[in-house]
Amino acid sequence: MCSSFRVAYRALEERMKALAEADGDVFLPNPEPEGPVDYVLICMEPSLGRWARSADQARIKVKAGFRNFLFSIEDFIFHFCIRRYLCGPAQRYHITDLSKGAMLVNRADLARVQRYDRWYALLQDEIDLVATSDAAIIAVGNVVSQHLERRGFRRPFAQIIHYSGLAGRARSAGIVGHEDGFQAFRNSVSMEDVSAMAEAVLRAASVPADIRDETLARLARSQLSTSRQQLVFSYKLAFVSIRS
Amino acid sequence: MRTCAAKVPLLSECRISHSSQSTYFDAVALGLTGRPDRLVKADGTIIPEEWKSSRRVWPSHRAQMGTYFLLIEEELRIRPTHGFIVLGDGTRHRIENTSELRAYVLELSCRVPSA
Numbered sequence: 001m002c003s004s005f006r007v008a009y010r011a012l013e014e015r016m017k018a019l020a021e022a023d024g025d026v027f028l029p030n031p032e033p034e035g036p037v038d039y040v041l042i043c044m045e046p047s048l049g050r051w052a053r054s055a056d057q058a059r060i061k062v063k064a065g066f067r068n069f070l071f072s073i074e075d076f077i078f079h080f081c082i083r084r085y086l087c088g089p090a091q092r093y094h095i096t097d098l099s100k101g102a103m104l105v106n107r108a109d110l111a112r113v114q115r116y117d118r119w120y121a122l123l124q125d126e127i128d129l130v131a132t133s134d135a136a137i138i139a140v141g142n143v144v145s146q147h148l149e150r151r152g153f154r155r156p157f158a159q160i161i162h163y164s165g166l167a168g169r170a171r172s173a174g175i176v177g178h179e180d181g182f183q184a185f186r187n188s189v190s191m192e193d194v195s196a197m198a199e200a201v202l203r204a205a206s207v208p209a210d211i212r213d214e215t216l217a218r219l220a221r222s223q224l225s226t227s228r229q230q231l232v233f234s235y236k237l238a239f240v241s242i243r244s
Numbered sequence: 245m246r247t248c249a250a251k252v253p254l255l256s257e258c259r260i261s262h263s264s265q266s267t268y269f270d271a272v273a274l275g276l277t278g279r280p281d282r283l284v285k286a287d288g289t290i291i292p293e294e295w296k297s298s299r300r301v302w303p304s305h306r307a308q309m310g311t312y313f314l315l316i317e318e319e320l321r322i323r324p325t326h327g328f329i330v331l332g333d334g335t336r337h338r339i340e341n342t343s344e345l346r347a348y349v350l351e352l353s354c355r356v357p358s359a
Contacts, residue, residue, distance in 0.1 A: 002353050004278030004311035010352045011307035128298035129305075133332075154299070 005035050008129055016100045016122055023115065025101025026058040028068045030094070031205040036132045039086055039093040041078075042123070042148070043069075043140045043162070045115075046102040058102055065208040069095045070215065073222040074163045074231070076198040080189075081235035083197060086243060094130045098123060098144055116147050127155070136242055141167065160238045163231060171227050174234030182233050189232050191224040269315035276353055280312045280327075290316055292327040301329050301337045310349035313341045 009032060020027035028046040051071045052058035069075045082093050099119040127137065137155050139145035141162030148157060161170040175182040198219055202212040224232075268279045280292040292312040296305060309327045317323045329337045339345075 008304040008308035012304040125302040133297040
């Protein structure tokens with residue numbers, strides 16, 4: 001059965017797809033929330049390169065059911081931390097990007113502000129649809145936070161570090177002053193924990209089995225390095241603070 | 245715009261339940277469910293209302309209202325002429341039940357995969 005919420009969300013996605021294509025990019029849908037959520041986490045834009053080498057390949061994968069935020073170990077560390085440290089048992093979350101067209105990283109830096117401006121109304125529509133009236137909004141990284149500030153975003157929002165490996169210094173900076181806490185914490189989360197959560201996330205997103213299996217097989221070859229443990233710890237601190 | 249006539253039911257298979265807060269529609273034949281925030285009887289018709297905390301009416305709100313129009317028509321055999329989106333500042337915005345909105349919602353519902 002299809003709820004009125006899903007119909008409305010699909011209407012929103014139609015407009016997102018049209019804008020991404022008008023930008024010359026490939027629309028990469030986010031995992032669809034089942035209903036209004038308690039937390040909305042706003043990232044930057046989807047990147048091409050690792051999950052698809054070209055726009056044509058990206059379109060094929062999207063048509064096959066590939067979805068945003070469900071590829072890298074950092075994606076799943078993000079989900080893991082949200083589910084374990086942010087959401088309560090009956091709470092839901094939604095991860096989105098300011099702009100939804102997938103592009104190569106070097107192109108993403110070009111005219112970013114103008115692109116974000118083009119997407120801003122759709123972001124507002126998205127948040128008005130998916131977020132409950134008292135939902136917490138979280139900007140992921142400085143760039144998103146600055147843009148929301150610049151646009152006079154009407155809801156209060158918190159800021160957390162970006163989970164990208166490119167922001168590795170922020171991870172180590174995040175444990176400064178919490179070194180003992182980090183040492184006590186670091187072995188409390190294992191790669192198996194992250195993989196188990198990843199499987200739950202992929203199943204909840206109704207990702208096709210072949211994509212799910214390929215993703216989980218790739219994750220199984222990943223390591224929870226010290227840098228990634230720092231990322232988990234930083235998110236734990238941030239999310240516990242946001243919840244309180 | 246692609247049509248989706250196969251989705252339009254001939255017989256009602258809806259279930260409807262009421263609570264103190266709102267009415268829940270479950271239209272099996274349409275494959276749609278929904279819970280408008282309020283239903284108002286007026287002038288021989290039923291007017292759905294949806295309350296939003298936002299400051300403006302977005303296209304997704306219209307799609308949601310269009311779903312309610314279909315559900316009410318299917319279950320109650322009354323085609324609402326319009327509904328209202330009530331925004332966070334209390335302003336009421338009238339949404340007409342047009343054939344274009346109906347076709348758009350049916351098209352969208354066809355694309356929504358079963359959960």
